[in-house]
Amino acid sequence: MLDNLINLVREQAGDAIINNPTVPNERNEEVISATGQSIAGGLQDVISSGGLKDVLKLFGGQEAPSGNNPVVQNLSGNVIQQLMNKFGFDQQAANGIAGNLVPNVLQKLVSKTNDPGDNSFDIQGIFNQLSGGRSEGVNxxxxxxxxxxxxxxxxxxxxxxxxxxxxxxxxxxxxxxxxxxxxxxxxx
Structure with a gap:
């Protein structure tokens, strides 16, 4: 799942990372990878801290993956911290990257998960991965x-x-x- 998520970030990284003058070109792949890892880790944190309902609402289409969504806000915060800590971006640059990228990545992730013709992501596999296998047996x-x-x-x-x-x-x-x-x- 993580590799597919990083590929999804890469697909959405255009203006947020690749065409962003704040991000040195030689660091594009590192920033993409760190962003994907941060999103996955953030989803895991949200679920383990009692936010399963919010994540399910997001994947079920009841909540839009916009900047107002609490899951998106949480994940954006994780990405911002990661970008600032690992790459030395200032708050404004990190906010710009996360604000542009996280909602788009989540929208695509939700769309791909719910598309029966797309097997790159499946909801059971995502939750098994995020829970460290503890969701096996849970439908x-x-x-x-x-x-x-x-x-x-x-x-x-x-x-x-x-x-x-x-x-x-x-x-x-x-x-x-x-x-x-x-x-x-x-x-x-």
Missing amino acids: IQGLLGKVTQGGLDKDGDGDTDLQDVMAMFSGGQGGGNLLDSVKGFFSR
């Missing part, structure tokens, strides 16, 4: 379907959170291997 496509249909609010409190996901898998019975798998998916 991510099924979760995505529940999010897009609004069917994850199992406790009726108006939001979808970890309690709802746990209730869905335990069936109210308090556990089992699948529930343990979901709990492990949310922790690092």
Whole structure:
């Protein structure tokens, strides 16, 4: 997945990196690679810190991958920090790169993931990779379907959170291997 994500960043890197006078040409590939790694790491951090619902909404098309989306903001922040720390870009330059690139990359990633004719990304593979294999046995496509249909609010409190996901898998019975798998998916 990481190689495909870096290739996706490369495809979108035109004005943000390749044609950007702030980025020395000899460092283009390093910046592209670091950006892809930062996006992947950021997605992993969002999921492990309880943001699974937000990521599922993004991939399910309920939330647009715009600069106002909390997942995009989080990932952009990661990219900005990485660019500043690793390459010495100032805040304005790093903001320009991330602001131009992250929403476009996520839009393409979501589009490719949801395109049955494109097998470069698949939602189950992405989540397996991001969770370090802990999402095996969890039907991510099924979760995505529940999010897009609004069917994850199992406790009726108006939001979808970890309690709802746990209730869905335990069936109210308090556990089992699948529930343990979901709990492990949310922790690092």
